[in-house]
Amino acid sequence: MQRVKKILNDTADVVAETVEGLVLASDGTTRLMDGHRVIVRQPSAREAGRKGKVGLLVGGGSGHEPLFSGLVGQGLADAAVCGNVFAAPSPDAIAAATQDIDDGAGVLYVYGNYAGDVMNFDMGAELAGDEDITVRNVRVRDDVAAAPKERIDDRRGIAGDLFVVKIAGSACESCDTLDEAWRITAKAEANTRSIGVAVSAGSIPETGKPTFELGDDEIEIGMGAHGEPGVSRQKIGPADAVVDQMMAALLPDLPFERGCEVALLINNLGASTMMELLIANRRIRHCLDQAGVGVHRTEIGHFLTTQEMAGYSITLLKLDDELKHHLDAPARSVAYSRG
Structure with a gap:
C-alpha cells in the first residue's frame, strides 16, 4: 500500500498545530484554552454582556476539518473540543470547556453518535455536574447507511452535523432556557x-x-x-x-x-x-x-x-x-x- 504524501511537521503535533493555525485564522474572534485543545469564542457571553446565555459545546475527533473546530463564533458554538485524529476528545477537556463557557444557564452538547464520543461527553457532563453545571446533549445520527430506521440510535453522525450545529447556535443565542434550546436542536437532528x-x-x-x-x-x-x-x-x-x-x-x-x-x-x-x-x-x-x-x-x-x-x-x-x-x-x- 503506497504511503500518502502530506506536507507536515512531526505527525505527533498535527492536531496541536492545526488548532493553533485555525485560531490564528479567526483574527481574534477565538482563543485556545490553556492546557487543552479547546477553541473558545471571544468575547465570551459574559464579556459581551449576554448574561445567562445557554452555552453550546461541540466537538469530536480531528481530521474532519473544518468540523467541528471551524464552527466557533457568532450564532454558532461557544467552544469546540478537539480529539486526536478520528478519536474522541478527553472527558477532562470536555469538562474544562463546559466550565469555561457556562454562564449560569447550562450548556448544550452537540456531537456525532460514535461510541467514544458518547462515553467521553457523558463523562465530561458528569464532571461538569460536580460543579453544578446543567448539561443536555444532542447526538447527531443522520447517516441512513449506518443502520436501518428501526435502529436509528445505532446510526453515526456525518455532515448533517453542520445543520444541527447551525440551528443549535441560533437557539442557544435566542432561547431563555437550556431545555428550549435543546428542544429546537433535537428537532433539527430528528429531521x-x-x-x-x-x-x-x-x-x-x-x-x-x-x-x-x-x-x-x-x-x-x-x-x-x-x-x-x-x-x-x-x-x-x-x-x-x-x-x-x-x-x-x-x-x-x-x-x-x-x-x-x-x-x-x-x-x-x-x-x-x-x-x-x-x-x-x-x-x-x-x-x-x-x-x-x-x-x-x-x-x-x-x-x-x-x-x-x-x-x-x-x-x-x-x-x-x-x-x-x-x-x-x-x-x-x-x-x-x-x-
Missing part, C-alpha cells in the same frame, strides 16, 4: 438525513496509509466518515445513476414527502472537485423536483472532510418555520458564515 459515496480513501497522518482500499473502477455507497463500510461496493457508473441510488435511500427514510421544504447540503469529503459536486447538485435537484420537495437553500463545499478521501455526501434537513428561522439566523466563524 436530518445524510448518505455518502467514496471513490478513494483518506489516511491517518501518523501512519501515512489509506484507511481502506477500493479498486480503480469501484465506488462505495454509504461509506462512513472514517472509512466505515457502506451498503454497496460496486463498479463506478455515471454521476446521475450514483445520485439516483443515494436519493432512493434518503427520500423514503424520514420520509421527505411531496410539499415539504428542505435545506440541501452537498459535502466534499476532501478531494473531490467542485465540478463533481455541481454535477451531483443538478441531479439531486431533479430528484427533489420529481418528488415534489422544495429547496429553501443549498450549501456546497467542504464541511466534514476525511483528510483526502474522494467523494461526497448528500444531506437533507426537513424544515418548518421554526427550523427555517434558526437556520437562516446570522452566523460567523472561520468555516461558515451566513447573514
Whole structure:
C-alpha cells in the first residue's frame, strides 16, 4: 500500500498545530484554552454582556476539518473540543470547556453518535455536574447507511452535523432556557438525513496509509466518515445513476414527502472537485423536483472532510418555520458564515 504524501511537521503535533493555525485564522474572534485543545469564542457571553446565555459545546475527533473546530463564533458554538485524529476528545477537556463557557444557564452538547464520543461527553457532563453545571446533549445520527430506521440510535453522525450545529447556535443565542434550546436542536437532528459515496480513501497522518482500499473502477455507497463500510461496493457508473441510488435511500427514510421544504447540503469529503459536486447538485435537484420537495437553500463545499478521501455526501434537513428561522439566523466563524 503506497504511503500518502502530506506536507507536515512531526505527525505527533498535527492536531496541536492545526488548532493553533485555525485560531490564528479567526483574527481574534477565538482563543485556545490553556492546557487543552479547546477553541473558545471571544468575547465570551459574559464579556459581551449576554448574561445567562445557554452555552453550546461541540466537538469530536480531528481530521474532519473544518468540523467541528471551524464552527466557533457568532450564532454558532461557544467552544469546540478537539480529539486526536478520528478519536474522541478527553472527558477532562470536555469538562474544562463546559466550565469555561457556562454562564449560569447550562450548556448544550452537540456531537456525532460514535461510541467514544458518547462515553467521553457523558463523562465530561458528569464532571461538569460536580460543579453544578446543567448539561443536555444532542447526538447527531443522520447517516441512513449506518443502520436501518428501526435502529436509528445505532446510526453515526456525518455532515448533517453542520445543520444541527447551525440551528443549535441560533437557539442557544435566542432561547431563555437550556431545555428550549435543546428542544429546537433535537428537532433539527430528528429531521436530518445524510448518505455518502467514496471513490478513494483518506489516511491517518501518523501512519501515512489509506484507511481502506477500493479498486480503480469501484465506488462505495454509504461509506462512513472514517472509512466505515457502506451498503454497496460496486463498479463506478455515471454521476446521475450514483445520485439516483443515494436519493432512493434518503427520500423514503424520514420520509421527505411531496410539499415539504428542505435545506440541501452537498459535502466534499476532501478531494473531490467542485465540478463533481455541481454535477451531483443538478441531479439531486431533479430528484427533489420529481418528488415534489422544495429547496429553501443549498450549501456546497467542504464541511466534514476525511483528510483526502474522494467523494461526497448528500444531506437533507426537513424544515418548518421554526427550523427555517434558526437556520437562516446570522452566523460567523472561520468555516461558515451566513447573514
